[in-house]
Amino acid sequence: xxxxxxxxxxxxxxxxxxxxxxxxxxxxxxxxxxxxxxxxxxxxxxxxxxxxxxxxxxxxxxxxxxxxxxxxxxxxxxxxxxxxxxxxxxxxxxxxxxxxxxxxxxxxxxxxxxxxxxxxxxxxxxxxxxxxxxxxxxxxxxxxxxxxxxxxxxxxxxxxxxxxxxxxxxxxxxxxxxxxxxxxxxxxxxxxxxxxxxxxxxxxxxxxxxxxxxxxxxxxxxxxxxxxxxxxxxxxxxxxxxxxxxxxxxxxxxxxxxxxxxxxxxxxxxxxxxxxxxxxxxxxxxxxxxxxxxxxxxxxxxxxxxxxxxxxxxxxxxxxxxxxxxxxxxxxxxxxxxxxxxxxxxxxxxxxxxxxxxxxxxxxxxxxxxxxxxxxxxxxxxxxxxxxxxxxxxxxxxxxxxxxxxxxxxxxxxxxxxxxxxxxxxxxxxxxxxxxxxxxxxxxxxxxxxxxxxxxxxxxxxxxxxxxxxx
Amino acid sequence: xxxxxxxxxxxxxxxxxxxxxxxxxxxxxxxxxxxxxxxxxxxxxxxxxxxxxxxxxxxxxxxxxxxxxxxxxxxxxxxxxxxxxxxxxxxxxxxxxxxxxxxxxxxxxxxxxxxxxxxxxxxxxxxxxxxxxxxxxxxxxxxxxxxxxxxxxxxxxxxxxxxxxxxxxxxxxxxxxxxxxxxxxxxxxxxxxxxxxxxxxxxxxxxxxxxx
Numbered sequence: 001x002x003x004x005x006x007x008x009x010x011x012x013x014x015x016x017x018x019x020x021x022x023x024x025x026x027x028x029x030x031x032x033x034x035x036x037x038x039x040x041x042x043x044x045x046x047x048x049x050x051x052x053x054x055x056x057x058x059x060x061x062x063x064x065x066x067x068x069x070x071x072x073x074x075x076x077x078x079x080x081x082x083x084x085x086x087x088x089x090x091x092x093x094x095x096x097x098x099x100x101x102x103x104x105x106x107x108x109x110x111x112x113x114x115x116x117x118x119x120x121x122x123x124x125x126x127x128x129x130x131x132x133x134x135x136x137x138x139x140x141x142x143x144x145x146x147x148x149x150x151x152x153x154x155x156x157x158x159x160x161x162x163x164x165x166x167x168x169x170x171x172x173x174x175x176x177x178x179x180x181x182x183x184x185x186x187x188x189x190x191x192x193x194x195x196x197x198x199x200x201x202x203x204x205x206x207x208x209x210x211x212x213x214x215x216x217x218x219x220x221x222x223x224x225x226x227x228x229x230x231x232x233x234x235x236x237x238x239x240x241x242x243x244x245x246x247x248x249x250x251x252x253x254x255x256x257x258x259x260x261x262x263x264x265x266x267x268x269x270x271x272x273x274x275x276x277x278x279x280x281x282x283x284x285x286x287x288x289x290x291x292x293x294x295x296x297x298x299x300x301x302x303x304x305x306x307x308x309x310x311x312x313x314x315x316x317x318x319x320x321x322x323x324x325x326x327x328x329x330x331x332x333x334x335x336x337x338x339x340x341x342x343x344x345x346x347x348x349x350x351x352x353x354x355x356x357x358x359x360x361x362x363x364x365x366x367x368x369x370x371x372x373x374x375x376x377x378x379x380x381x382x383x384x385x386x387x388x389x390x391x392x393x394x395x396x397x398x399x400x401x402x403x404x405x406x407x408x409x410x411x412x413x414x415x416x417x418x419x420x421x422x423x424x425x426x427x428x429x430x431x432x433x434x435x436x437x438x439x440x441x442x443x444x445x446x447x448x449x450x451x452x453x454x455x456x457x458x459x460x461x462x463x464x465x466x467x468x469x470x471x
Numbered sequence: 472x473x474x475x476x477x478x479x480x481x482x483x484x485x486x487x488x489x490x491x492x493x494x495x496x497x498x499x500x501x502x503x504x505x506x507x508x509x510x511x512x513x514x515x516x517x518x519x520x521x522x523x524x525x526x527x528x529x530x531x532x533x534x535x536x537x538x539x540x541x542x543x544x545x546x547x548x549x550x551x552x553x554x555x556x557x558x559x560x561x562x563x564x565x566x567x568x569x570x571x572x573x574x575x576x577x578x579x580x581x582x583x584x585x586x587x588x589x590x591x592x593x594x595x596x597x598x599x600x601x602x603x604x605x606x607x608x609x610x611x612x613x614x615x616x617x618x619x620x621x622x623x624x625x626x627x628x629x630x631x632x633x634x635x636x637x638x639x640x641x642x643x644x645x646x647x648x649x650x651x652x653x654x655x656x657x658x659x660x661x662x663x664x665x666x667x668x669x670x671x672x673x674x675x676x677x678x679x680x681x682x683x
Contacts, residue, residue: 016668017661021642025661027668029679037563039504048655053665056682065502079502079525086504123679130562130586144586146564147506148593148654156658158665162641164585194489195556198585228559230585251678259678296489317488317554324487415498415561434560436493442522 003269005166005276006233007201010141010266014124016158026161029123030140031153032109033060033096035087036417037128041151042090052094053157059118060091060098063108064417068380068407071101080418107383107409110134110350114218115383117247121236121263126153131350131433133224136232137217138240139266141201143230164230165199165277168268170206173284178467180360181216182352182431182450184208185223186290190300192280197229200278204234205271208284214243215356222351223433226297235267289466291337292435292448294325299435300448301337303465309333328437329445330425338463340447341373343426345458346440348380348407349414352431352451358390361455362398364466370403371461377404378420380412404458416441429457473595474651478576479620480549484613485539490553491560492587496569500525509565510572514540544615551578552606552613557598558587567594577621579628581606592644595651597623599638623649 004012017025038060045051052058065080067073075081084101091098099105105112110131113119119135125142126132128150135142149159169192171184189196202224209220217234224232234240241260244250251259273279288302299322301308310322310333326333331340347353347361358381370377379399381387387409390396396406413420414432416439422428424443431454432439435446449457456464500512502525511529518540520533534541540548551570557580558566567590570578576596581603583591591598599621601609609619612630620629623645628636640648647654673680 017664019643023641023643025658025664027665027672036501040506040564043504043506048653050655054682077502083502083504120678122676128562128564130560132562144562146562146567146586146590146593148564148590152655152658155655156662156665157669158658158661160643160654160658194559195582195584198556198582225560225586228556228584255678255681259676262676296491321488415493417498417501434491434493436491436560438497438516439493442497442516 003275005268006139006203006235006266007141007166010122010124011163013122014141023160023162025158026124027158028126028153029057030119030125031058031150032113032125032127032132033058033087033150034064034109034127034129035062035083036064037147038090038150039083039086040147041154042094044151045154050155052096052154055095057157058096058154060087060096061106061109061112062087062101064411064415066101066410067418068410068412068420071408076419104384104388107386108350108353108411110222111353111382111386114138114214115247115385117244117250120244120250121240121266126159130225131222133230133232134218134222134350136221136224137214137234138244139233139236139263141231144225164201166275167197167200167202167229167278167280168271168273168276169202169204169280169282170271171204171208171282171284172206173208175208175284175287176467178289178452179287180450180452181212181219183287183290184284185220186292186297186300186448187287188282189223189227189297190290191282192227194226194296194298195228197224197227200229201231201233202227202229203268204232209234210237213356214239215354218354219351223297226433236263289450289453291453291463293329293331293337294322295328295435295437297433297435297448299325303337303453303463305337307331307333307335307337338465340427341462342429342457343375344422344428345374345377345454346413346428346430346432347451347454348378348382348412349432350382351433353380353382353386355386355389357431357451358386358395361451362395364452364455365402365459366398368402368459370458373461374458377458378407378413379404380407381409383409413440415439429454429463472593472651472653475576475595475597475623475648477620477622477624478549479618480576481545481547482550482552482613482617482619483539483545483548484610485551485553486610488554489556489559492558492563492566493560495558495566496563497523499523501563501565506568507572509569510574513569513573514538549574549576550619550621551575552609553578553580554606555581555603557583559584562586564590564593567591567596571596579606579609592648593654595648597621597648599628601636601638605636
């Protein structure tokens with residue numbers, strides 16, 4: 001049938017020029033910058049005596065290296081400090097707006113963008129960070145790029161891209177108790193694998209997706225990259241439009257009305273599947289709370305399941321991967337997931353550090369304390385504004401009463417570039433997005449879970465079936 | 472950027488699927504604000520027995536002798552042979568920077584993660600996708616002293632036995648890599664088109680063009 005997918009519409013709207021081989025010069029409406037992947041791009045501009053094409057379309061915030069305690073003392077690690085200072089100096093030199101560590105708006109770049117209305121429906125959004133896919137939750141075509149492309153986007157406001165294929169992942173029906181957006185996306189990755197979406201832009205749809213809040217939609221799109229897709233998308237509806245009303249960078253007055261009319265068309269013309277190169281349908285009712293057991297996000301099972309047995313895997317490459325993962329994770333084949341003991345718990349990251357995530361964690365633990373066997377529980381809000389909101393709701397008091405640590409915003413232990421990290425051999429229930437070897441600290445063992453699961457595990461000292469508890 | 476035309480070089484087989492960019496270059500090294508010097512830390516957690524830190528002198532660090540890059544017969548390899556979904560995870564361009572700094576000019580795998588694949592072309596590294604069976608065959612052959620010739624002009628790999636294996640690279644990427652061209656300079660040749668696009672789009676979406 002005739003018609004366009006949401007991705008087709010976004011793509012067509014941003015083509016500046018098409019080459020003979022089909023590669024296109026695509027216009028970029030917003031670039032987000034952080035300290036890790038931008039210094040070499042600014043150096044490149046200076047070397048070539050180039051200026052940013054449209055300075056105001058760039059917005060910078062330091063997040064990866066920033067400390068989550070004792071902010072007033074600055075950054076202790078001199079290498080981290082230099083990187084953050086380099087971002088500040090570059091932004092000052094080129095006239096780019098930056099939210100520095102003292103700014104209430106500072107936070108994780110992918111939390112800050114939507115929160116400020118700096119990333120809007122219908123935009124193309126890039127950032128030197130793979131989790132840029134997060135912004136697709138508002139029907140923005142958003143994807144991670146390398147530093148050479150950061151420089152390219154700064155210098156030209158464009159990127160050379162080839163169009164990806166269209167995939168629709170439809171999650172039909174309603175999820176059961178204890179099942180969150182995080183469980184939906186982990187279950188999807190478990191099913192299609194970490195390369196399942198390679199070469200595609202994934203549009204997520206179906207009632208279980210469309211009934212999610214913007215926060216939940218961001219969690220889903222955030223992990224599109226963990227399924228191999230550079231970009232994830234969710235169509236615009238009233239939830240999207242309500243979310244952007246009144247945000248600092250959102251359009252105002254007549255512009256707002258005009259923007260809303262345009263945004264309302266940002267959905268695929270049909271969801272029967274005809275428009276897509278690939279369609280995957282999933283029954284929401286069949287999804288249980290998820291826990292990753294291995295060293296790749298696809299190594300994930302339901303909380304009531306057991307750690308897999310490599311002997312039952314026929315493919316030798318996969319069998320070897322499972323064996324290696326079990327060895328690294330210090331787990332036994334067949335072991336119950338609920339028997340895995342936790343040393344640390346991390347609630348935060350661009351996947352799960354928004355107000356809804358903090359509320360979900362607080363609801364689970366209210367009036368209880370962390371297990372004595374759990375050494376540390378970090379709660380790291382996604383931005384200063386989220387921290388402020390959580391404190392206004394009294395969530396901080398619930399966390400502190402449970403012996404959790406209430407921290408300042410940043411990427412923190414998701415990738416452990418600052419001082420927050422696992423020690424070798426430690427098991428961590430983490431609301432982040434990657435369980436790769438060493439990701440949260442050298443030798444650290446990450447289990448990816450939802451905020452509710454992480455909080456419940458902090459109290460019990462091991463994973464628990466929160467679906468049965470009715471949490 | 473360094474151009475890539477032809478390469479005849481030693482192959483090192485790294486038999487592992489889903490190698491992520493955190494494994495290629497761990498996060499602590501991303502604190503550098505430079506573009507060079509990442510080679511000694513390539514695959515740091517697999518290559519060394521101790522824990523690597525930025526600016527560490529690697530010449531005296533204990534090597535993991537079982538790791539393939541450390542084996543004497545693969546020293547000087549410039550072609551990396553590996554398994555599916557190489558370069559998944561983080562978008563860090565430090566991964567191709569580290570591979571290039573170590574000496575790799577080409578990577579052969581059944582598939583690559585998209586962002587990593589793209590980043591390679593910006594750094595004079597040629598990522599080659601071959602059918603899984605062909606990669607299997609190369610893994611069987613790639614023992615001591617196995618060298619391949621890669622010709623990007625003709626898009627053919629020649630094995631020591633004289634077998635020719637065809638591969639395909641997007642025309643635009645091939646042209647840029649063959650000539651070592653600066654992407655930004657090429658894109659800026661379309662500056663008029665970019666300006667015309669902006670003028671037209673500002674009418675349709677004025678809220679995106681109210682910059683101070």
